[in-house]
Amino acid sequence: MDQAEQLRNLIKAQGTANRRPLARVITVTSGKGGVGKSNVSINLAVQLRKMGQRVVILDADFGLANIEIMFGTVPKHNLSDLIYQHKNIREIITWGPENVGFISGGSGISGMYNLDRGYLEYIIMNLAELDALADTIIIDTGAGISMSVMDFLVASGEILLVTTPEPTSITDSYSLLKALNQNERFSREYTKVKVISNRVSSTEEGQQLYNKLSAVVSRYLKLPLQYL
Ligand SMILES: Nc1ncnc2c1ncn2[C@@H]1O[C@H](COP(=O)(O)OP(=O)(O)OP(=O)(O)O)[C@@H](O)[C@H]1O
Ligand SMILES: [Mg+2]
Structure with a gap:
């Protein structure tokens, strides 16, 4: 059993035990870097929080933590602990601000750049422990299709794919979805992919950007997307 399956089983087990529902896990990702993932996450x-939910952000851009800088908060601990x-x-x-919880990915800690599978599994398994503390867990990933990003994506119920009108952002979004679709642990039933058009100048431009991406994705990958 791999860790994505373990997490799903945990979710199922908790659901049937009739406890509080397990926290909603939303992973914010992108193909290309610098498109606004961390800003969207925050x-x-x-x-x-303003709607009364308890929220914890996991900064999963390991070793290059940004959330703490944007929050202007110095964390005492980070994932390496x-x-x-x-x-x-x-x-x-x-x-942090507004009482948003966050877990720092550690800044400049060399052991965090290239975490091996076992450690990633350990982090993902531990996320289930946040259930009692958070209604929603937001995972802010690094850009691209690294093993660690894929591991978080396949373990999440919802993916927010941030895309901008730059041609490289659109093609990289497609490449990420292609890699996700080919991942043997990806389940379309479990993981819903939602698209955010960022850095557009109008509602129409946002919709057009989504239409462009979704046309190629439905043609070649037959993967359902949802526009946010
Ligand atoms: N809608 C927007 N309008 C104006 N500036 C934006 C918008 N979205 C993002 N930015 C700017 O783009 C830059 C990158 O944003 P951010 O750090 O959130 O991206 P990222 O996808 O998390 O980057 P990385 O891949 O490096 O983690 C920042 O300077 C941010 O202020
Ligand atoms: Mg970021």
Whole structure:
């Protein structure tokens, strides 16, 4: 059983035990870098907080943590404490503006750039422990189709794919979806892919950008997308 399946089983087990539903896991990703993932993650978190939800952001851009810089908060702990110091995942949460919780991916810690599979599995398994603390967990990934990004994507119920009108952003979004679709652990039933058009100048331009991407995706990948 791989970790995505383990996480799904955990979710199922918790559901049937009739406890609080497990936190909603939303992973924010993109093919191309610098398109607005971290800003989307933070703004979404703040809005959900204003609606009364408890939110924790996992900064999964390991070793290049950005969330803490945007929040202007210095975290006491980061993911390396979970992995190397055996801290509990709840102990490494920092509370930022609006009481949004976040888990730092660690900044400039060389051991965090290239985490091996076992550590990734360990992080993903531990996310289920946040259930009691968060209604929504937002995972802000690094750009691209690295193993760690794919692992988070296949373990999430919802993917927010951030795309801009730049041609390279559109083609990289397509490449990411193609890689996801080819991943043997990806389940269309479990993981819904939603698209955000960022840096567009009008509602129409946003819709056109989505239409462009979704036309190619439905033709070649037959993957259903949803426009946000
Ligand atoms: N809608 C927008 N309007 C204006 N500026 C934006 C918008 N979205 C993002 N930006 C700017 O684009 C830059 C990149 O944003 P951000 O750091 O959120 O992207 P990212 O996808 O997380 O980048 P990375 O791939 O490096 O993690 C920032 O300077 C941000 O302020
Ligand atoms: Mg970022």
